[in-house]
Amino acid sequence: MKLKLTWLLTLFMAFVMQFSFAQEKTVTGTVTTAADGLPLPGASVIVKGTSRGQQTDFDGKYSIQVNQGDVLVISYVGMKPGEVLIGAASTYNVALEDANTLDEVIVVGYGTTTKDAFTGTATKINAENLEAKTVSNLSQALKGEVAGVNVVTGNGAPGSSATVRIRGFGSVNGNQSPLYVVDGAPYNSDISSINAADIESTTVLKDAAATSIYGSRGANGVILITTKQGKTGTSKITVDFKTSINTLFLPQYDVIESPEEYMEVSWRSLVNKGALLGQADPAAWASANLYGTPEGINNQYNIWDAQGSDLINPSTGKFNPGIARKYTPTKWSDAAFNTSYRQEANVQFSGGNEKTRFATSFGYLDDQGYAIKSRYTRYATRINLEHKAKDWLTIGGNIAFTGSRYVNSSDAENEASSSGNIFALTSTTPTIYDVYLRDADGNRIADPIFGGYQFDYGGEYGRRAWTNTNGIADANYDLVQTDVATVLGNFNVGVDFTDYLKLELRYSGQYNDEDYASRANPFYGGSADVGGTLFKVQDLNINQNFLQLLRFNKSYGAHTVEAFVAHESTENRFKRMGAGAQTAILPNTLDLAQYTTPFGKAYSFTQGWTLDSYFSQLNYNYDGKYYFTASVRRDGSSRFLNDKWGTFGSAGLGWVVTSEDFMANSGVLDYLKVKGSYGVIGDQGTNLQYGWQLYNINDTADGSYSFTQGATLANPDLTWETSKIAQVGFESTWFNDRLDLDVDYYVKNTTNLFFDQSLPGSSGSANIQYNDGKLQNRGLEFSANYRLLRDGDFKLSLGVNGEMFENEITEMPNDYLTGEPKVLDGRLSQGKSLYDWYMREWAGVDPASGAALWNMYYDDVDNNGVFSPGDEKIGSMTIYLDENPNANVRKTVTDTYTDATNKYVGKSAIPKVRGGFRLNTGYKGFDLTAQFSYSIGGYVYDSGYARLMENRNLIGSDNFHTDVRDAWQQPGDITNIPRFSAGYSADTRFSGTSTRFLTKADYLSLNNVNLSYTLPKQAVSDMNLTNVRLFVSGDNLMMLSARDGLNPATLISSTNSGIYMPMTSFSLGAKIEF
Known part of the structure; x- marks a missing residue:
């Protein structure tokens, strides 16, 4: 009996095993694209609910063990995932749709x-x-x-x-x-x-x-x-690296390069000055005063083997050709700028399954600027992680660390007048001056401390240009450095209560530590007399954000409702400490302890703000055609005292017209959505303390302390700026998915503007900030992308975008003290924009004398049509007409700058249209892209050019633009450039602010060109790789504007010769995927 039972049990187990093996089988198939049937190598094929899976081979084929009833999940980057239920068949081919063809x-x-x-x-x-x-x-x-x-x-x-x-x-x-x-x-x-x-x-x-x-x-x-x-179902390693050459490639101002020509210009300037001073022979006087006199240049800077009086031929005004140079001065631009290098490398590991997704990366960057000793380095690492711990619980987050260093670049935007600014120095220093110090025979003087040659700081021989400084020496011997450590962390939890109700929690923390150091050497320059200086500042910024959000999403037939309610709190804390010392023990250190004497007073302060918010949003969709969105948010800000809370919100409507039945045969129109929205948004962007009264504690010589009221008087009623924004527009696709065209029109009205009011001395403070006035921005935006060729091996598309907008002050604020409408001379007025131009109007050059002319407006009191005694000169048109609205205003010209009228000149810095466009082409594995920016209309004040046309200083003080060649020289000359007169007192305002230097702001820039080649899949597969792309590129390759050197994209309304101009980079690199 026992033997029989054993035999029956063995038979039963064999039957069960045979049945099990009969259910498991091998299935095969091919994964392709739905659009063109091309195989997808590397596609992920996973048995749903398990970790079993594989990737397709080069031909898109797969083979996998499955059981009947299993579900295969097939995915590929950029494609919509697909699922296949395993039945009796042994072959399952899958065509995946391009994700771009889906609802984006x-x-x-x-x-x-x-x-x-x-x-x-x-x-x-x-x-x-x-x-x-x-x-x-x-x-x-x-x-x-x-x-x-x-x-x-x-x-x-x-x-x-x-x-x-x-x-x-x-x-x-x-x-x-x-x-x-x-x-x-x-x-x-x-x-x-x-x-x-x-x-x-x-x-x-x-x-x-x-x-x-x-x-x-x-x-x-x-x-x-x-x-x-x-990405779920994939495991990928991506490596990209890029090496670049950085240079100053964009055109600069055309300046006088030849020392001989500079002396010709200087001589002509002295001739004019001599004539104005009544010299009997202005030419002889000019020759005698080129060098070695109070009017002329120090003899030390005579670089020729001749006396200064012999350099210019008075009959021609040209440099005598037979005179040789003792030496050729080093070009300041050659010493300041060079070709440098940029290295960048990044590696990323990513992957995931149905439970967990991860991505981690590391990046290194060493970006050396074209300006000497300028550099930016960065180390960055990040990890993103998401894990589905339970069917109802998802946890995730990311953390990133970045360590970076700015060297001699973070202060590069200093004003053009700052002593160490090599950008202004290179264009405005006369070419007769050498970068290096020379002896009486013209030989460079060795530097016994740093080696090489000593730099000329200009003080020893009275150099008139940039006296007592040398920005190139500062860049070599001194240091401005900022070290930044940034830690970012986001941590989130998602709890699915049901399939339509979810709780989302997120904490975000940001830690930013900046250590700034400015060190001046103890041997040369401005700090040599105190033995060197070191100034250090540490900024610590900590920001925390905590979000709790409950989300509902459910469909009811043709109706879909998605809504959420949330609370968010944000806290920011900022700390700063600063201290300085002089007289270095160890001159190259950044340690204050190595300096013997503190200078100034060490300081520190802490400030911060908090924002507490409650908000909700409702999204409604009917039948995939009609959409409605509404949101409301209530913010409370610590920046305000009496009116901390503001309520803001919006509503929007959308209609997908092409989803209607009557559009089923619309022909050329593939997609059309019309939309409109209206909302109210606040802004707390005022200073942190303007609602609170601050006091300064000051120590005195006798050891006591005094308390003084802060410069800004507290305004406890300060509150939110408020913007009401309306928009209508449409999004569309035409001609069988060839053309995308989107257009929006908007109006933004902002009220309760933040304005500053000066206060009388009796108030104890200098100013107060308050809310008043109204501002409007309105504009039309468009974006179009046309795919000219998209089928076959050759592809070509063109994209263009642009905006046309206007800005207007619709209501000026009332004076805080008097309650009367405020009038601001030369800056703002009702009906004008923030960037309209107010200045004196240039009227040309007097052909008889070469003097500059400007328009002078006057109140023609006696109505005789000419300016006469008793008529009122108008200094400021805005103020005068506000006080005298019925004035009989007429115009004449004047050669006195201070008599000219400051007024709105009918021009604005805001362009008529600006935007960008992009060209994309491709042939098989080659791709070429080019991206441009453009601006049409508007005017920019070219202050860089104005500085190069200065006439207020003695010769040897400034270099000049080559346009000085066209300056007035003798009676009868017709020109727009007035006489140069070597600092003659009456002429020093010839280059004063006026419409003379208002220049059209039109420009076209070529921002980027990139040529890449993607290796064939078969070649990549043979190397056990997934994808390889090689590329060359160029950035900041072209700037076409009204004048070489004018770059309207560098500032909103004006230009400056003292800024770090955009850097051109030529790059070579590769991106490899495993």
């Missing part, structure tokens, strides 16, 4: 949505477009990419940030900058701390429906940055 998912405030459902304006920048550019700071890469986004590259130093403005100028004195949001959390640190190689997508939010959910922080637009995440 876009990142928006506190979540994601689809292109159809979004009623606002959000522009997603392709990661490939940013990746093509060689930049160390993301803000620099935004130039020309998005309609309505103006990027001003005021400082081209390595690692520097650009100024970004979205849809005009949102305030007069308050905040105008957009809010950056990184992985869902508001970002308050230096944007250069984010490695561009870690960025998956960048989205710009512009209208109220898009930004109002961020409340007071979204008033000037929002830039959303999402970093790279791992």
Whole structure:
């Protein structure tokens, strides 16, 4: 019996095993693209609910063991995932759809949505477009990419940030900058701390429906940055590296390069001065005063083998050709600028399964500027992790560390008058001066301390240009350095109560530590008399953000409702400490303990702010055609005292017209969505303490202390600036998906503007800030992308974007003290923009005398049509007409600058249209892209050019633009350039601020060209790689403007010869995927 039972049990087990093996089988198939049937090598094939899986081979084929009833999940980057239920068949071919053909998912405030459902304006920048550019700071890469986004590259130093403005100028004195949001959390640190190689997508939010959910922080637009995440079913290693040459390539001002020509210009200037002084023989007087007199240049700087009086032929005004140089001065630009190098390398590991996704990266950057000793280095690492711990619980987060150093670049935007500014120095220093100190025979003098040759600081021999300084020496011997350590951490938890109700929690912390040091050497320059100086500042910025959000998302037939309610708290704390010392023990150290004598007074302070917010949003969709969005947010800010809380919100409507039945056979129109929105947004962008009264504690010589009221008088009623924003627009696709065309029109009215009012001395404070006045920005934006060729091996597309906007002060503030309407001379007036020009009007040059002329307006009291005794000169047109609205205003000309009238000149810095365009071409594995920016209309004040046309100083003080060749020389000359007269007192205002230097701001710039080649799949597969792309690129390659050296993109309304001009980079690199 026992043997029989054993035999039966063995038979049963064999049957069960046979049945089990009969259920498991091998299935095969091919994964292809749905659009063209091409195989997809490297596609992920996983048995759902398990970790079993594999990748397709080069031909897109797979083979896998499965059981009947299993589900295969097939995925590929850039494709919509597919699922296959295993039945009796043994072959399952799968065609995946391109994700771009689906309803595009876009990142928006506190979540994601689809292109159809979004009623606002959000522009997603392709990661490939940013990746093509060689930049160390993301803000620099935004130039020309998005309609309505103006990027001003005021400082081209390595690692520097650009100024970004979205849809005009949102305030007069308050905040105008957009809010950056990184992985869902508001970002308050230096944007250069984010490695561009870690960025998956960048989205710009512009209208109220898009930004109002961020409340007071979204008033000037929002830039959303999402970093790279791992993909389910894939495991990938990506390595990219790039090496570049950095140089000053864009055209500079045309200046006098020849020392001989400089002396000719100086001689003619002295001739004119001699004539004005009544000299009997102005030419002889000029020759006698070129060198060695109070009018002339120190003989030490005579670089020729001749006396100064013999250099110029008085009959021709030309340099005598037979005179040789003792030496040729070193060009200041050659000593200040050179070709440098940039090295960048990044590696990323990413992957995931159904439970866990991860991405981790490390990046290194060494960006050397073309200006000597300027440099930016950065080490960056990041890890992103998401894990589905339970079916109902998801946890995740990311943490990033960036360590960076700016050397001699963070102060590069100093004013042109600052002593160490090599950018102004190279263009304005006369070419007769050498960079290095020379003896009486013209030989360079050896430097016994640093080696090489001593630099000429100008003090020993009375050099008139840049006396007692040498910016090139400062760059070599001194140091300006900033070390930055940034830690970012986002941690989030998602709890699914049901399939339609979810709780989201997120904590974000940002820690930013900046250590600034400025060291001047003890041997040469301005600190030599005190034995060297060291000044150090440490800034510590800590920002914390905590979000709790409950989200509901459910469909009811044709109705879909998505809504959330949330609370968010933000706290910022800022600490600064600073101290300085002089007389160095060890001259090359950055340790204050190595200096014997403190200078100034060490200081420190702590400040901060908090923002508490309650908000909600409702999104409604009916039948995939009609969309409605509404949001409301209540913010409480610690910056305000009596009126801390503001309530803001928006509503938006969208209609996908092409989803209607009557559009089923629409022909050329493939997609059309019309949309509109209206919202109210506040801005807390005032100084942290203007609502509170501050007092200064001062020590005195006798050891006692005094308390003084702060410079700004507290205004406890200070409150939010408020913007009401309306928008209408449409998004469309035409001609069988060949043309995308989007257009938006907006009006933004801002009230309760922050204005400053000067106070009388009896108040104990200098000024007070208050709310008043109204400002309007209105504009039209467009974006178009046309795919001319998209089928076959050759592809060609063209994209263009632009904005046309106007800015207007619709109501001036009332005077805080009198309550009367405020009138601001030469800056602002009702009905004009923030960037209209107020100045004296240039009227040309008097042909008889060569004197400069300006327009003088006067009140013709006696109405005789000419300026006569009893008529009133008008100094400021704005103020005079405010006080005398019925004045009989007439115009004449004057050669006295101070008599000319300051007035609105009918011109603005705001262009008629500006934007960018992009050309993309491809042939098989080759791709070529070119990206441009343009601006049409508007005027810029060319202060860099004005400085090169100065006439207020003695000879030897300034270099000149080559336009000085056309200056007036004798009676009857017809020219627009007045006489040069070597600092003659009556002529010193010839280059004063006037419309003479207002220049058309039109420009066309070539920002980037990138040529790449992607190796064939078969060749890559043979190397056990997934993808290999090689590329060469160039950045900042061209600037066409009204004048060489004029770069209207560097400042909003004027130019400056003292800024670090944009750097041109030529790059070679590769991106390899395993």
